[in-house]
Amino acid sequence: MKLVIKNVVDSAGKKIEIACDNGRIVDTKQVTNDFNVYDGKGLTIIPGLVDLHTHLREPGKEDAETVLTGSRAAVAGGFTAISAMPNTNPVADTAGVVEQVHRLGQVHGLCDVFPIGAVTVGQQGKSLSEMGAMNSSEAKVRIFSDDGHCVSDSLVMRRALEYVKGFDGVIAQHAQDPRLTAGSQMNEGAVSAQLGLKGWPAAAEESIIARDILLSEHVGSRLHICHLTTAGGVELVRWAKKRGVQVTAEVTPHHLLLTDETARSYDPIFKVNPPLRTERDVQALREGLADGTIDIIATDHAPHPAEDKECEWAAAAFGMIGLETALSISYLAMVQSGLISFSTLVEKLTTNPAKIARYEGHGSLATGNWANFALVDLAHNWRVEATSIRSKSKNSPFLDRELPAVVVSTFFRGTEVYSR
């Protein structure tokens, strides 16, 4: 389909026209009379967002989310590429499972679904999964993670980092010392002490980050730190980057906005792993994102059915959905607070993640790239309502909140796949 988007501005506010043909962005000089015109007056065009941390639950927990419903949620949030975490049932630790997930994404055709492969067999942390086979499969897996489980064994982590160097892979670590966090329910601090909920100390995250930075430096491999949540973790990554270690880091929108004070309600909608931390941590994360210590924003979209949240805190599942609110929450936390420009925010949500994951043709509106983009209304607010959430699960901590930055329309390979 031939299409030209007119009367829009780019993320820096500059007037721009974007033309696409055959799913790719083409030079506007090639626009002829047979191009359809989309009048985007008042809207901002951004490259389709790229998420490196999505839980789609298929196969195995289709009552919470499927590749299809997750893709719908993604495009409603302006994403055109998402990365499916391997903690499914069966675990995505073989070429067969990753190819299945990848193929489902292609069949639905709403956005790219790039599977993340498990680092170890069954995410058990013992023996390496066949990462090479997953990489050379049709799914072309480049990111490996045991997300939800930390690769806590130092030797296994070292080997994993070394092994994926052979095909330019990256290990995305969920940094959580399992012994220090057995049975943990929330951030360990003044609030947990009062509420009598078992604490998840910042040191349990930071000690793994520190170890992995040293391992990564030693073997010269790429390390990606998932969902950084503590001020100390930001400090460690800053230090590592100064030393030239190939480390990248992500932060979730919810960790940029919410603190452990929310647990006082005992409402497990705020129960998430890693947990919401303190105001001081939130400020450090925002600063780290602003100064480039933290490279990207990733959603950690974690759908759960109602019954897993309509219960007492300790019995509830960890996690919150985030695809549909990621842009708005990040905009609120980072741009409206005056810390970074909108164009820098867009880099954190698409350009940088595409670079880390080596997703070709994603992350910018350059000619020749996939015609993946979203049209955003920055002048209006919207309200998060359970009835309009596209994800199969409704476990958002932002329900009924009025948020800035409305995704009006999303295009995937030149075709409109979402319209508000």
Next chain:
Amino acid sequence: MISHLLSISDLSKDEALNILDTAEELARVTETPVKKLPTLRGRTIVNLFFEDSTRTRISFEAAAKRLSADVINFSAKGSSLSKGESLKDTALTLQAMGADGVVIRHPASGAAARLASQKWMTGAVINAGDGTHEHPTQALLDAFTIRQHLKNSSGDLSDLSIAIVGDVLHSRVARSNVLLLSKLGAHVTLIAPPTLLPVAVNSWGVEVKYDFDENLDEYDVVMMLRVQRERMDEAFFPSEREYSRRFGLNGDRLSRLSEKSLVMHPGPMNRGLEISADSADSRKSVIVDQVKNGVSVRMATLYLLLGGN
């Protein structure tokens, strides 16, 4: 008056004192041959116990019955709960049965708060112990007992020095007592090995000591907490013997307490571990009074929440 009792932090100082004063009046009823008031006639109170606690359950049961309420005991064992029924479905069931008040004991911190904050049921919720969070009626009965023995002219606990000794980290009794005793003006000192104190204990506004023997004679009240033997396996302390030596109330320490001081324990006791038999049975011990006062304080709580007007 508040509509639920979930945490001591729900109560103002005046509300807390009102409960204690009301309990004193109601205690007189228990002295008469017919130990019953018609106040809650026709009201239904459910004792919803997800955790075994015969002591607390019968205390609430006695309190409700002395106020003429109908009492239903609903325990996890032998009910649909053991088949994995959710808190929500249990609450909906109780609502359908017309419970006016629910006394809940639950192993999960915040379970009582969940029951009260969701729209599953309309009755008053009384927290009878939720995980390692709080046990507000225990703190109220402790304050009542202290006031009974060490009454001052202001009716509160100002100028009293109270030590709470033992596993503060896992103790809901400690959390409620820290809040209530401080609210009533007492000077509270927590004494425990650092492993059994929350890391953020300095935010509680109380004194913390690691040495039980230091200034032992200055406490007006020594409240011993139960130590669960399985904590030893989780590396909280090296051995029962070491714990008992450093943090147990033995005969030697008992003899060094001041003349008028009180020894308390919320029960059930591990005699020989955190408290020696001679301490538990000494004339300083008010442990049996605590049990007795529990009924009066729970009567006052039910009366004020359910039938006060």
